[in-house]
Amino acid sequence: MAVRELTFRIMRYNPDEPEKKPHLQDFHLTEEPGMSLFVVLNKLREEQDPTLRFDFVCRASICGSCGMLVNGKPTLACKTLTKDLPPVTTLLPLPVFKLLGDLSVDTGVWFRDMSLRTESWIHTDETFVPDAPEVRMDNELALKIYEAERCIECGCCIGGCATANIKSDFIGAAGVNRVARFMVDPRDKRTEREYFDVVGTEDGVFGCIGLMACDDNCPVGVPLRDQLAYVRRKMAVAGWHYQKV
Amino acid sequence: MSHYDTFVTDVLVIGAGLAGERAAVEAATQGHNVILLSLVPPRRSHSSAAQGGMQAALGNSAMGKGDSPDVHFNDTVKGSDWGCDQDVARLFVETAPIAVREMAHWGVPWTRVTTADHVYDGKVIHEDPENAGLITARNFGGTAKWRTCYTSDGAGHTLLYTLDSMVLRLGITVHDRVEALSLIQDGERCYGAIVRCLRTGELRAYTAKTTVIATGGYGRLYGASTNAIINEGSGLGLALDTGVVPLGNMEAVQFHPTGLVPSWILITEGARGDGGYLLDKNLHRFMPDYEPAKKELASRDVVSRRIMQHIRAGYGVESPYGDHVWLDIRHLGAEHINTNLREIATICKNFRGIDPVTDLIPIRPTQHYGMGGVRTNIDGQAYGLKNLFALGEAACWDLHGFNRLGGNSLAETVVAGRIIGEKIAKFTAEASLDVKSSLVEEHLNKQADRVARLRENRDGTEYVFDLRHEMEQILSQHVGIFRSGESLQAAVDQLRDLHERTKHIGLRGGGRGGDPEMDAALRLPGMVRVAYCIAKGALARQESRGSHYREDFPKRDDANWLNRTLAYWPEGADEPELRYEPVKITESPPGDRGYGEASRGANSAKS
Numbered sequence: 096m097a098v099r100e101l102t103f104r105i106m107r108y109n110p111d112e113p114e115k116k117p118h119l120q121d122f123h124l125t126e127e128p129g130m131s132l133f134v135v136l137n138k139l140r141e142e143q144d145p146t147l148r149f150d151f152v153c154r155a156s157i158c159g160s161c162g163m164l165v166n167g168k169p170t171l172a173c174k175t176l177t178k179d180l181p182p183v184t185t186l187l188p189l190p191v192f193k194l195l196g197d198l199s200v201d202t203g204v205w206f207r208d209m210s211l212r213t214e215s216w217i218h219t220d221e222t223f224v225p226d227a228p229e230v231r232m233d234n235e236l237a238l239k240i241y242e243a244e245r246c247i248e249c250g251c252c253i254g255g256c257a258t259a260n261i262k263s264d265f266i267g268a269a270g271v272n273r274v275a276r277f278m279v280d281p282r283d284k285r286t287e288r289e290y291f292d293v294v295g296t297e298d299g300v301f302g303c304i305g306l307m308a309c310d311d312n313c314p315v316g317v318p319l320r321d322q323l324a325y326v327r328r329k330m331a332v333a334g335w336h337y338q339k340v
Numbered sequence: 341m342s343h344y345d346t347f348v349t350d351v352l353v354i355g356a357g358l359a360g361e362r363a364a365v366e367a368a369t370q371g372h373n374v375i376l377l378s379l380v381p382p383r384r385s386h387s388s389a390a391q392g393g394m395q396a397a398l399g400n401s402a403m404g405k406g407d408s409p410d411v412h413f414n415d416t417v418k419g420s421d422w423g424c425d426q427d428v429a430r431l432f433v434e435t436a437p438i439a440v441r442e443m444a445h446w447g448v449p450w451t452r453v454t455t456a457d458h459v460y461d462g463k464v465i466h467e468d469p470e471n472a473g474l475i476t477a478r479n480f481g482g483t484a485k486w487r488t489c490y491t492s493d494g495a496g497h498t499l500l501y502t503l504d505s506m507v508l509r510l511g512i513t514v515h516d517r518v519e520a521l522s523l524i525q526d527g528e529r530c531y532g533a534i535v536r537c538l539r540t541g542e543l544r545a546y547t548a549k550t551t552v553i554a555t556g557g558y559g560r561l562y563g564a565s566t567n568a569i570i571n572e573g574s575g576l577g578l579a580l581d582t583g584v585v586p587l588g589n590m591e592a593v594q595f596h597p598t599g600l601v602p603s604w605i606l607i608t609e610g611a612r613g614d615g616g617y618l619l620d621k622n623l624h625r626f627m628p629d630y631e632p633a634k635k636e637l638a639s640r641d642v643v644s645r646r647i648m649q650h651i652r653a654g655y656g657v658e659s660p661y662g663d664h665v666w667l668d669i670r671h672l673g674a675e676h677i678n679t680n681l682r683e684i685a686t687i688c689k690n691f692r693g694i695d696p697v698t699d700l701i702p703i704r705p706t707q708h709y710g711m712g713g714v715r716t717n718i719d720g721q722a723y724g725l726k727n728l729f730a731l732g733e734a735a736c737w738d739l740h741g742f743n744r745l746g747g748n749s750l751a752e753t754v755v756a757g758r759i760i761g762e763k764i765a766k767f768t769a770e771a772s773l774d775v776k777s778s779l780v781e782e783h784l785n786k787q788a789d790r791v792a793r794l795r796e797n798r799d800g801t802e803y804v805f806d807l808r809h810e811m812e813q814i815l816s817q818h819v820g821i822f823r824s825g826e827s828l829q830a831a832v833d834q835l836r837d838l839h840e841r842t843k844h845i846g847l848r849g850g851g852r853g854g855d856p857e858m859d860a861a862l863r864l865p866g867m868v869r870v871a872y873c874i875a876k877g878a879l880a881r882q883e884s885r886g887s888h889y890r891e892d893f894p895k896r897d898d899a900n901w902l903n904r905t906l907a908y909w910p911e912g913a914d915e916p917e918l919r920y921e922p923v924k925i926t927e928s929p930p931g932d933r934g935y936g937e938a939s940r941g942a943n944s945a946k947s
């Protein structure tokens with residue numbers, strides 16, 4: 096196979112040099128077997144421009160650090176292999192999130208805020224008794240909770256969401272999924288009403304216009320469409336309707 | 341000092357992985373103000389990548405029946421090759437079941453016992469219906485019972501998300517995307533840390549009654565490692581650079597048997613625990629030849645050496661990335677692989693383009709874990725400096741001695757977090773915060789001066805990324821699985837030179853704001869010093885124990901080396917100074933591990 100020369104058209108912006116507007120810069124490099132964008136970006140930084148900013152932590156699609164737009168699609172850079180890319184690839188930072196520089200965005204702050212707004216913790220008055228055996232749980236239920244808990248907070252569902260792009264307080268698919276995770280967990284003693292107060296608003300499920308890009312974009316395959324449907328169904332059964340106040 | 345942000349708190353925890361967050365939760369629950377610092381958003385800390393599980397002797401599953409803290413204790417001490425602190429091991433095994441259940445109470449969806457029969461290594465296992473719904477366990481290497489509690493393929497992820505939910509619930513302050521650069525200290529006592537904001541590059545000062553190092557591992561010193569790329573040992577550098585706090589047993593470095601070739605992403609031990617085989621180039625299952633008793637599930641140091649031994653004997657599979665062997669889990673079946681081992685299937689597909697349901701997985705032993713770290717006493721207090729604690733992978737509490745068992749590290753983080761967190765809370769209640777502003781200023785100025793010199797290339801123009809790769813090469817080549825005096829001496833000599841050269845780093849890119857080259861340049865000298873401690877400790881230790889294997893001294897030598905290395909870096913010195921302390925033996929005298937080269941039950945080399 097012929098060795099390919101690849102071009103990466105990368106958005107550059109340094110908040111410390113506000114006089115320079117965000118712009119695209121072309122980088123060139125020779126493709127290697129098994130190359131991922133993790134390898135590409137590090138090579139570019141070390142060999143061509145040490146100021147290039149981007150985020151990786153686990154480089155194994157586990158930690159959710161490296162979401163970016165690869166030729167327009169929100170995805171994890173670490174699991175994107177160059178063999179699946181055309182000769183010219185555009186890399187942009189995820190929209191919606193605060194831009195820290197080049198491809199680095201502040202997903203952490205966004206998710207912390209969402210977690211606080213959805214009160215993403217087990218609400219209970221029961222105290223832990225160190226010597227008692229654990230409360231039993233059916234394994235099927237444990238798996239169901241885990242299915243929602245698998246979200247890695249990468250922000251791909253948010254960056255690719257039409258509503259989130261125009262409405263800054265929208266909790267997005269990640270937020271709805273988060274509420275669903277606690278709704279199925281019997282250890283969380285919140286009432287349905289308490290969940291709906293969080294999620295049954297225009298910043299919650301009623302903000303969603305149903306394009307479902309999130310479901311396609313989730314790099315770890317959390318069933319976001321199903322989670323949204325689950326929450327909607329629960330609300331319908333409870334006769335909950337969104338009222339503007 | 342006025343142009344720097346300053347923060348004051350009761351407890352400053354550097355590191356928001358499992359260990360740091362668990363300790364922070366304990367201290368905050370007891371009424372202290374706590375600030376957590378992290379290089380990255382807490383949930384992205386390396387703890388989230390642990391997929392296998394954590395050990396606790398619950399004994400709920402059929403294959404865990406009859407388990408107890410005593411059995412767990414024996415496995416841990418044996419695994420450590422009698423290098424661990426037995427008082428710590430005892431405290432740990434007694435607390436682990438409580439810690440696991442506590443995490444369940446807070447929200448971890450642990451995988452539970454079901455009544456469905458399952459097949460393991462050709463045998464059908466019937467679970468006790470009485471135990472249905474209790475927390476189950478899987479098999480991990482070096483354990484007499486199935487003891488590793490897990491959440492499908494995401495134990496670390498669910499533990500960290502759950503603990504972080506407690507951090508949110510308690511309203512603990514978290515500052516992410518910051519890096520601690522040095523401890524504020526006067527040689528007697530620690531008063532906090534000088535920290536750099538990685539968003540803006542600005543320096544800040546944090547002062548605290550109690551400072552805690554929970555910065556995780558240092559695998560990236562080796563370049564090829566299963567660790568996250570932020571695991572660069574900077575927390576160990578913080579302690580070492582005080583001149584008075586020693587690092588314990590830095591030569592004890594664990595290589596995991598199954599790193600995926602060539603990205604070195606970890607294939608979890610769950611693969612072998614659930615029944616996977618290791619095959620050579622002839623597709624022969626070779627582990628039973630060497631280790632008839634434990635086969636693929638001897639302790640990690642042993643399996644790693646056996647693989648390398650087999651490869652050296654000419655049975656490796658050739659590849660452009662060096663010889664490797666195969667991991668075979670095909671016989672476990674698609675359903676098992678795609679639920680309990682889903683993460684493995686995903687990694688194989690995404691990073692290697694293979695499907696473990698039908699394909700063999702190419703693997704080779706890869707740097708994975710550091711048993712060594714900031715030496716503390718059983719309460720987590722660092723040696724040498726008051727008001728400083730350490731825990732988690734960054735610490736040498738000394739639970740693991742010369743080899744950690746799989747599943748004992750996650751367990752250590754939450755167990756130590758619970759126990760040491762309590763000690764921190766007590767200690768802090770009686771501590772005062774009387775720091776002189778001149779001391780804070782002195783430490784701030786020192787870091788500000790480093791930044792300025794780098795930016796202006798005042799000391800030279802060595803390129804930080806070149807130096808860094810040299811360090812990785814030196815460790816990988818000379819301080820790996822098989823070690824010898826000559827090679828280690830070369831490593832020490834080269835690291836001494838390299839350390840000198842780190843004094844002459846200059847920036848190519850200008851270093852404005854949150855610049856990644858500046859990040860690396862500030863970090864590297866400390867990393868090289870930590871690497872130096874590893875190499876020098878390994879050269880000095882003339883015996884083989886656990887993961888430390890000297891070809892020129894292949895036997896464990898309890899008469900001379902039943903001790904712990906303490907590496908200090910005195911102020912102004914150009915190399916570390918090694919001291920030793922005895923290892924206390926309380927319950928279990930050194931003996932035969934039952935696996936490994938020295939064991940009576942094992943076969944010797946085939947070559």
Ligand SMILES: Cc1cc2nc3c(=O)[nH]c(=O)nc-3n(C[C@H](O)[C@H](O)[C@H](O)COP(=O)(O)OP(=O)(O)OC[C@H]3O[C@@H](n4cnc5c(N)ncnc54)[C@H](O)[C@@H]3O)c2cc1C
Nearest residue numbers: 355356357358359379387392393520556732733747749750
């Ligand atoms: C791939 C992989 C899989 C593993 N699987 C298992 C398993 O199945 N079972 C098991 O028991 N163990 C496992 N381990 C080991 C285990 O995951 C780790 O030892 C453990 O999670 C370490 O936790 P920690 O809290 O000490 O550190 P970490 O989780 O690494 O957290 C360190 C924290 O310190 C912060 N930090 C570091 N330096 C600084 C600084 N200078 N300033 C500010 N903040 C800083 C980081 O941002 C981070 O928040 C695995 C390890 C690897 C590499």
Ligand code: FES
Nearest residue numbers: 152154156159173
């Ligand atoms: S770096 Fe962790 S998901 Fe990509």
